Amino acid sequence: MAVFIYAENINGHYKKAAFEAVSYAKSIADKSGETVTAITINPTDSSDALYKYGATNVINIKDEGLKNFSAKAYANAVNEVFDGKIIVFPHTTDASSVAPMLAIQKEFSLITNVVESPENMSPLTVKRNSFSGKGFMHAKAEGDGAIITVSQNSFGAKENAVSGTEEIKNLTIANEDTKVISHEQASTALDLKEAEIVVSAGRGMKGPENWGMIENLAGVLGAATACSKPVSDIGWRPHSEHVGQTGKAISPNLYVAVGISGAIQHLAGVNSSKTIVVINSDPEAPFFKSADYGVVGDAFQIIPALTEKIKAIQQ
Amino acid sequence: MKILVCISSVPDTTSKINFTADHSAFDKTGIQWVINPLDEFALSRAVQLQASAGAIVTVINVGDATTEPVIRKSLAIGANDAIRVNLEPKDSYQTAKEIAAVAKDGAYDLILCGKESLDYNGGSVPGMLAQLLDLPFVNAAVGLEINNGEATAIREIDGGKETISVKLPAVLAGQKGLVEEKDLIIPNMRGIMTARSKALNVVEASAVSPKVDAVSFESVPTRAAVKMVAADNLDELVRMLHEEAKVI
Numbered sequence A: 001m002a003v004f005i006y007a008e009n010i011n012g013h014y015k016k017a018a019f020e021a022v023s024y025a026k027s028i029a030d031k032s033g034e035t036v037t038a039i040t041i042n043p044t045d046s047s048d049a050l051y052k053y054g055a056t057n058v059i060n061i062k063d064e065g066l067k068n069f070s071a072k073a074y075a076n077a078v079n080e081v082f083d084g085k086i087i088v089f090p091h092t093t094d095a096s097s098v099a100p101m102l103a104i105q106k107e108f109s110l111i112t113n114v115v116e117s118p119e120n121m122s123p124l125t126v127k128r129n130s131f132s133g134k135g136f137m138h139a140k141a142e143g144d145g146a147i148i149t150v151s152q153n154s155f156g157a158k159e160n161a162v163s164g165t166e167e168i169k170n171l172t173i174a175n176e177d178t179k180v181i182s183h184e185q186a187s188t189a190l191d192l193k194e195a196e197i198v199v200s201a202g203r204g205m206k207g208p209e210n211w212g213m214i215e216n217l218a219g220v221l222g223a224a225t226a227c228s229k230p231v232s233d234i235g236w237r238p239h240s241e242h243v244g245q246t247g248k249a250i251s252p253n254l255y256v257a258v259g260i261s262g263a264i265q266h267l268a269g270v271n272s273s274k275t276i277v278v279i280n281s282d283p284e285a286p287f288f289k290s291a292d293y294g295v296v297g298d299a300f301q302i303i304p305a306l307t308e309k310i311k312a313i314q315q
Numbered sequence B: 001m002k003i004l005v006c007i008s009s010v011p012d013t014t015s016k017i018n019f020t021a022d023h024s025a026f027d028k029t030g031i032q033w034v035i036n037p038l039d040e041f042a043l044s045r046a047v048q049l050q051a052s053a054g055a056i057v058t059v060i061n062v063g064d065a066t067t068e069p070v071i072r073k074s075l076a077i078g079a080n081d082a083i084r085v086n087l088e089p090k091d092s093y094q095t096a097k098e099i100a101a102v103a104k105d106g107a108y109d110l111i112l113c114g115k116e117s118l119d120y121n122g123g124s125v126p127g128m129l130a131q132l133l134d135l136p137f138v139n140a141a142v143g144l145e146i147n148n149g150e151a152t153a154i155r156e157i158d159g160g161k162e163t164i165s166v167k168l169p170a171v172l173a174g175q176k177g178l179v180e181e182k183d184l185i186i187p188n189m190r191g192i193m194t195a196r197s198k199a200l201n202v203v204e205a206s207a208v209s210p211k212v213d214a215v216s217f218e219s220v221p222t223r224a225a226v227k228m229v230a231a232d233n234l235d236e237l238v239r240m241l242h243e244e245a246k247v248i
């Protein structure tokens, strides 16, 4: 029986998290000699993008009524076409809202925030994040139906091209519980949870007017920007940039922390980054103990200089 | 209007997380317990709605008797009364089923949760609960207004925000933004005193089997020692990031 995946798209375009979920499903399918079937709702991107990561079938749900997202309506739509025993979701905001509803509809086990391919297929046993970056849990599904959500930027998107086929499914799912009043979405800004590189800054920056140099460094690196909690609490930066135990948990390839002390709650949300660089004027800043590379010094001098040096090697 | 706020009791955010010697469970020795920080935003918003929307606020926790101090704190913050379902839940499914059983007959207009519990990071109970009760579900809420019994919510989306109107009753799971950090309600002496006489009703759990079993736990691997680079030698930092870590 096929391994299913929910391929989330934003305004029709597949997210990197969708490719990660396909890759994850493919790793399961390979273990059991199965194929991957992707379910997606109103995409404009071609299904080729999903074949490239190993989806052999794409069920393309077309439903004008699902233009606006509602967790319930989307769960109902997926339930219409999902007839397998296992389905993988990306752990994005929207997909991770659909998965629990579907889990109840199907009476399946739900295991969220999964970081590695299953260590055992029957019973299904997987490693997942727990304690907000301070530990891992090995969780086992009871029963034979399971829904998995895959933590972003952890398993990774792995190209694994197959030749695939697409099936169009026209549905008319009721979607009246919520109505969109306004929708603001920056199409250009890098999604913090998907970014490969994140440049993050804390109270050491002294004020919001000094973020230009952080944005410049991020620009040169093709990075998303983030901040510590107090920085968003005092309104220097938007809440959406707050990383840590009570904000977003992220795991980029490179995390650059500027003027952030490294409190345990901050570390919890970022310590699964593959490489951490800390820049802090205080040699005793706790963050250095959890870093791979450290520079003691004044961010106001180091950041512009570092930006120029990185630009230079890119030429 | 009746609001049910779901509260989980989690280790204080400063806690070091250790596991038992056989790795089978979280080691609770010496842990201070707090209201899940994301639930505090939901609770504070609900308490604000007592005055502005005439809300009656009930908090619910699925937990054994050790969670009562955290429930009392919720009452001190301003909830009108509390329910504890007497069960140490094994997974999100059990928790959601127990809350649903209580909520089914409670005629709540709104059920507020945190987006995620900071212990096991399920992010699952609110959506499960909404489906069990067949209610609309809004996740990652960063704003909520109630006017004449109509709810308007702001939800975080990847790279932005969406403002939506929501048919009530509904389940909302929120985080910072529901109230700002500075508007989190901190219990005062009067709150703490009155909390003692507010009702905390204990109900027995139904026998729901869990669907996920936490087999074992593992700590996070420690990083190799930090490599320090002098501030006047940034070329070396760039070189190491490029050649050694291969991240730029």
Ligand SMILES: Cc1cc2nc3c(=O)[nH]c(=O)nc-3n(C[C@H](O)[C@H](O)[C@H](O)COP(=O)(O)OP(=O)(O)OC[C@H]3O[C@@H](n4cnc5c(N)ncnc54)[C@H](O)[C@@H]3O)c2cc1C
Pocket: A201, A202, A203, A204, A205, A227, A228, A229, A230, A231, A242, A243, A244, A245, A246, A247, A258, A259, A260, A261, A262, A263, A264, A265, A266, A269, A279, A280, A281, A282, A285, A297, A298, A299, A300, B013, B037
């Ligand atoms: C319940 C709870 C939850 C929390 N959750 C989070 C969370 O999710 N995320 C989070 O980030 N925090 C969280 N915190 C807050 C956390 O405890 C710290 O207070 C916070 O992370 C500190 O932010 P900061 O490092 O920006 O500021 P500070 O601790 O003030 O550190 C500023 C740093 O900048 C350095 N600095 C100053 N000037 C310069 C300069 N010119 N150049 C270079 N460096 C300089 C200083 O040496 C210092 O290390 C939480 C706290 C609580 C109680």
Ligand SMILES: Nc1ncnc2c1ncn2[C@@H]1O[C@H](COP(=O)(O)O)[C@@H](O)[C@H]1O
Pocket: B005, B006, B007, B008, B009, B036, B038, B039, B060, B061, B062, B063, B089, B092, B095, B112, B113, B114, B115, B116, B117, B118, B120, B121, B122, B123, B124, B125, B126
């Ligand atoms: N034991 C519990 N009792 C009451 N509410 C809970 C419990 N566990 C989780 N919740 C609620 O569900 C939210 C999400 O939790 P979880 O799905 O466990 O990450 C929490 O923020 C709480 O609002």
